[in-house]
Amino acid sequence: MEKPTNNAAWLFVIPVVLLVAFNAIMPLMAVVNYSVQDIFGPGQAYWVGTEWYKEVLGDKRLHEALWRQFLFSGLVLLIEIPLGVLIALAMPRRGWAVSLVLVVLALPLLIPWNVIGTIWIIFTRPDIGLMGYTLNSFGIPFDHTASPLDAWITLMLMEVWHWTPLVVLLAYAGLKAIPEAFYQAAAIDGASAWKVFRYIQLPKMRGVLTIAVLLRFMDSFLIYAEPFVLTGGGPGNATTFPSIYLVKVALGQFDLGPAGAFSVIYFLIVLLFSWLFYQVLQNVGKRSAR
């Protein structure tokens, strides 16, 4: 049987195609274009093939930035996902307290990213900051502008404070969607609180947790504004993440070729890991049943 065709349907598809083209495909192609040319100025570009890719892949400072990035994103996922689930489990399910807790939790999400960095700069300053001054007056030297470890601690605290609420909200929505009958059946079957979590709540949260992991991975892997404001990539290069390095190369040194090549590699890494996380999380329950 022949499928009915109606060309008017294009009218409904074209807006999306145009939007995606302007939004994603054309900028990406521009970057690919830069990555294979040496550009001296308008109209002065020379084809260099894979030259920039070779250079970028051998760049030691980029390697360091990438490993730093993996460490950072790994810590983010390891801390924020379990913490978010724990907080969601502890939240009230009904009553007036629900709206109060939700509003308080959502506050960090509503603050502009560069402001977040400024807040934490002040909070951790050794001379006037609440946290920095308190720690130092207890005899614990703390200064994120001097010590790489302190810079990382500040960065992680800021990141967890800023983004765990998102995981909490997603997990909470997942928990609220579980019908009461599941808890009732578990009570009748004599299941412990741990088993209720393991066999009801966790499997039912899989969908939202997949989204949480993907969002937190992508966002944290591309992090720029907060560390840029907080540390500017320092002390030394201790918090120089690929995005910060990339901006330095592209806009600071105006090396569009290497910056383009690295952007493409950066993009492919994010794509690859997002796909991996998605596959693993979609199949994790299915395999355990075999």
Add this chain to the structure above:
Amino acid sequence: MASISFEGVAHSYERKPRGDRDYALKTLEMTFENGGAYALLGPSGCGKTTLLNIISGLLRPTRGRVLYDGRDVTGLRPAQRNIAQVFQFPVIYDTMTVAENLAFPLRNRGLDRATIGRRVHEVATMLELENVLGQRAAGLTADQKQKVSLGRGLVREDVAAVLLDEPLTVIDPQLKWLLRRKLKEVHARYNHTFVYVTHDQNEALTFADRVVVMYDGSIVQVGAPQDLFERPLHRFVGYFIGSPGMNFLPCHPTGDGLGIDGTDIVMGGAWFEKAAERAHARLELGIRPEHLQALATADGDTVPARILRVEDLGNYKLVTAMLGPHRLFAKVPEGQEIGNENTNLRFPPARTRLYADGELLV
């Protein structure tokens, strides 16, 4: 296995219930006999599920005591009461196989592997699930999932009662009767006390030996399906059971009988004296459409009525007739003459009931 008794049980979802209105379940005295097949029948919001959850211990009643075989279980948790409950929507543990689902309650009690294996196998055979034991429960059809949730209750050998809360709601119509037959089979085999909540009278009447009709938080009648049909103790039972439900004619005592409100018609009969005792109550005559006769020719004990509509439903005709201002339904056998525009209604005295303020008088 146990008999389940309610002593003065009442439940309110309000924290501080004041009047009767705040109670979802009004004070109840009721015993479910050991091994009986009961149906709790009533419209949505009448308290059926509340009653069921009080039996299982998911709800603790505001007042009163729940007894299993005379033993007070009011304060016991559901797992300690050892009951099976099947919910409206199938509850299964998605990440487990069917076998693991069935074994779950036994594992939680710490039984040994051999016993668990034996029980799971027995229940799976009984419920015809042995072919899917190794499959993930999430991939099953709705009726198989309901069997799994029933099976999780049945694996415990000493289960006190099997409670079913509208278990066929999400099952395809052509599979409903299969599952219902399975339930009857399970009941016949193990002789557990079954309590089956439904708002579908067909399910209730075909499943249960005893039907408990509930209305607005109270039990209005407990009886065999036949009793409910023949002698509804409350006008609600008459109205709710049967399709269409019982006809009701408002009436009042007059000199020598019962006058039908809004007409000149006076019905004679044995109920007159009883009706006179309750002259201030709201009196109604009730008769089932199956029992009301519509005849083409008048005789001594018929009353004339106007035919509004005749629907041919295959094996019988449903006649809608107006008796004065009152609309009545009569089910008339195929082929019987009923007249053209007018018909003559006969109320067989043995089948006609009199209700005062909704309760059966004669």
